[in-house]
Each structure stands twice: as structure tokens, then as C-alpha cells.
Amino acid sequence: EIPDFKLNRPIHYCKSEAIASLLEYNDKENASGLTAIEVAIINQRIEVVNIFLTKTKIDSKRLFFAAAISNSDKSISFLLKEKHFKLDCPMELLMRTAENGAYEVFKFLISQKIEIDYELRNSENENILEVSKRVGNVGISRYLEKDFKNRRNKVLA
Numbered sequence: 001e002i003p004d005f006k007l008n009r010p011i012h013y014c015k016s017e018a019i020a021s022l023l024e025y026n027d028k029e030n031a032s033g034l035t036a037i038e039v040a041i042i043n044q045r046i047e048v049v050n051i052f053l054t055k056t057k058i059d060s061k062r063l064f065f066a067a068a069i070s071n072s073d074k075s076i077s078f079l080l081k082e083k084h085f086k087l088d089c090p091m092e093l094l095m096r097t098a099e100n101g102a103y104e105v106f107k108f109l110i111s112q113k114i115e116i117d118y119e120l121r122n123s124e125n126e127n128i129l130e131v132s133k134r135v136g137n138v139g140i141s142r143y144l145e146k147d148f149k150n151r152r153n154k155v156l157a
Helices: 017-022 034-040 046-053 060-070 073-081 089-100 103-111 128-135 140-157
Strands: none
Touching: 017 046, 034 046, 034 060, 034 073, 046 073, 046 128, 060 089, 073 103, 073 140, 089 103, 089 140, 103 140, 128 140
16 A cells, blocks of 8 residues: 555555455555556556456546546547446537547547537537637548537538
8 A cells, every 4th residue: 555656555456356356455656646557547457447347436537537538439438338337518528638649539429319418518618610720630630620620510510
């Protein structure tokens, strides 16, 4: 349980399922504010995540955001396939993927038919289209611009 200078504990460095099952899990955050399960998701250690899921209370919103930060369709698809997870914050997650330029996760979420709310604002009072342009991910920006134009044209027609 002794943390290093970044407040990481041994469980934050866990890379294998066997070690994960031996260590006692706790929800303590490291200096970056991440719990061990979130670190495992970011590092795409799905086997370790699976073990941690049985040992911790689940905050699906934080776990989905960790997957979005990692830009890992592997992590996000794993979480979405888990039967005890539900995507209760799809637009927030979509906004986070745009903010992080997480194109693979963005494509995965779009394939799940998430409805895009172009009126929703983030903490900087930007909508998702403005965020994508600021971040500069061309794939996300082009998709959103095309989708926005298509919706506007349908309304005008």
C-alpha cells in the first residue's frame, strides 16, 4: 500500500491477471486522480480490468471517460459489452472523445447510433463542433460538419 511520489500503489502497476487477483483492490486515486481500474483501462489491460470489476464498486461514467482518454476502441467496446454497464452519459462521452481527439472511440460511439446534441455546451461553453475544430482532429471535425449540414438541410427542406 505504500505509494510512490506520484501516489501510485503497486496495484496501479499491475499488468497481469494473476497479480491483479492477488492484490487487494482499493479505490484510492493516484496523483493524476486515477484509480487502478482506470489506469488498467487506459493501458488496455482488459484481463486486469475484468478482475478489478469483481473487486470494486463501478462508476461507469468515470470508466467510460478513462476509455475515451485512452483512445482505445478495445477498452470502450469491452465496457459496452459488459452487461452491468449502461451508457447513461452518451453525449458527455462523445464530447470527451472530441476533446481528446479520440477518433477510434468516436467512430465506435457513432456506430452505436448515439444522437448528437449540437446545442450541449462543455465547461468552456463550446459545443461539440467547436471543440472538434479547436482540437484539430480532422476525422471528427469532418464527420460532425457533414452531419450538422445534413440535419440543417433536412430541417430547411
